[in-house]
Amino acid sequence: MNAGDAAIEIKRLSRERGFLLVGIARAEKLPSAPLERWLAQGMHASMRWMESRVDERLDPTRYLRGARSVVAVAVSYAHPDSNPESTEPEIHSCRGTETVKRGPSARRAGGDSPVTGGDVAQRQRGAACGEQAPGSALFGALRRHRTSPLCDRALPAPPIGPAALPTCAASTEAAGPRSAGVGNGNCGFPAELNVARYARGRDYHNVILKRLRKLRVDCERAVGGHWRTSVDTAPVMEKAWAERAGLGWIGKNGCLIHPECGSLLLLGTLITDVELAADKPGVNRCGSCRLCIDACPTAAIVEPGVVDARRCLSFHTIESRAAIPLPIARAAEGRVFGCDTCQDVCPWNRSPEGDPDAALAPRPAQSALNVEDVLALDAESFTARYIGTPLMRAGRNGLVRAALAVAARPLSEKARVLAEQLAENDPSEVIRAHAREALGA
């Protein structure tokens, strides 16, 4: 099979296995400066594992001897707002003369066709047109922005009409009322704890890795050669490969953005020594927009595309086990596990195309947590509740620590009683310290 036919076959197999997007890049050494500079400046904070296997991270031929191609895949987790307060979005997107109702019911009824990536013809956005029914999730989200004391402080005034839109390519293509396929996950729960969208269902590592392993077997059968899989699990720069494979571009918020599906995507790769026809790399379409940089509650986007983990809420609430510095904790305003702000404000996430992955469907009980419930967790009840979910990454101690740090002040009476017990008896010094701080506030 020649490289072109092999690429077509691999893409077909990828879609058959349930990947929304797939593209191919030539396996070659990545420029080392961005990663080396990021590490040298300490932006990886305490993620020491980022320092190891740098050679492999930068060069796929070191990870797999004789590697010639990188297959990048993505799934979407842009499920309609899983906040119990929101209603189903009624968004109509116009493509030429065709009007397609979008939203969960339309999807269930087969209203959306699958979206393709890589070199496969992209669907056109069509004429600049977007309608939003009053009373929909969008208007609900904006109302919450205006009324929630948390969000008024945490976020800049939301852009409502075309005049307020930034000058990035999205604003000229999709001018019209701001249509929010996804709302701001941090809004509407001032007294509660917010979980980042990607973490509201099953653990994506399990879902994607299982699929990738099956796909690897399919690929070996179809075109032979050696294949290695990765989804966060290996020294592979997944965003860089997705960009090179034409899945989109790395935006100023540091995330891979697909022009139709937005950035609420999770990525994986297959590295192979089989020669496959490569796609054209994605082209950056952020333009002069800087909404994400300005909206970040902790100023963690220190340069376009460069996130300093030492300031990022995602790092402090998910990866770090240490005490959360007070200025970061105050700015978190209820974000107990991860953060979506720099993606929520992005115009490219207004009305994402492509079916969100059913295997990653959000569970309401995992989307917004109750402070008292979290403070009452012990190791056993934590595992029983969250096994198989991304929350396991923080562990019971990490989650309780973050809840104490980011919960709204003053604590409720019931939360105070629990915090007093934690301050006194918890085996973790970090939890005891955060509990004391929460009680003193």
Ligand code: B12
């Ligand atoms: C370490 C890590 C983090 C760290 C550091 C974040 C970061 N931006 O690097 C922390 C814990 C903060 C984090 C947070 C999040 N993460 Co994370 N994370 C990773 C991980 C494991 C490695 C990323 C890495 O190598 N960083 C080091 C820097 C130097 O690398 P880089 O940004 O990729 O740099 C390359 C390019 O960006 C480019 N580059 C560098 N600078 C610049 C500047 C410009 C202008 C441009 C155009 C390019 C560019 O060159 C570099 C090399 O070629 C990847 C999985 C993986 N193995 O790739 C997931 C990954 C990036 N994370 C992911 C997710 C979902 C998140 C969160 C959204 C989770 C959440 N909701 O809380 C946040 C988003 C925060 C953000 N705005 O980036 C997804 C992103 C999917 C997507 N659409 O892009 C990934 C790919 C996991 C996956 N398998 O899907 N993450």
Ligand code: SF4
């Ligand atoms: S995830 Fe949150 S804290 Fe981190 S860069 Fe984005 S907006 Fe800032």
Ligand code: SF4
């Ligand atoms: S919000 Fe950030 S990532 Fe999105 S278009 Fe604007 S600059 Fe780019």
